[in-house]
Amino acid sequence: MTATITFRPDEDTRLALDELTADGTPVSTVVRDALVAAAARHAKARLRAEAESLAADPDDRAEAAQVLRDLESLRAW
Structure with missing residues (x-):
């Protein structure tokens, strides 16, 4: 998909x-890299928030402990 963004x-x-x-880097390259x-x-950040939410969930922690x-x-040993 090619689009021009202004x-x-x-x-x-x-x-x-x-x-x-x-240093001569084109603006389009800088913008693409930044995005x-x-x-x-x-x-x-989204994954971190989800992990923190699960870590704070007592039901999820109990299920993980049971697993x-x-x-x-x-275990083999």
């Missing part, structure tokens, strides 16, 4: 773009 950078964004493109990095941070007890009998 935005109006504010002063902070303009300064950031100037810094990131000073991919932001999406990765977002996914990690570990059930698997203990299958």
Whole structure:
């Protein structure tokens, strides 16, 4: 999917773009890299929040403990 996205950078964004493109990196590359990095941070934050929610859930913790007890009998040593 190819799309053209237009935005109006504010002063902070303009300064950031100037810094990131000073070495000749195209603005489109900087923007693509920033979006991919932001999406990765977002996914990690979402997973972290889900893990914290499960860790705080007493029913889930009890079920996990039961699974570990059930698997203990299958250990080879």
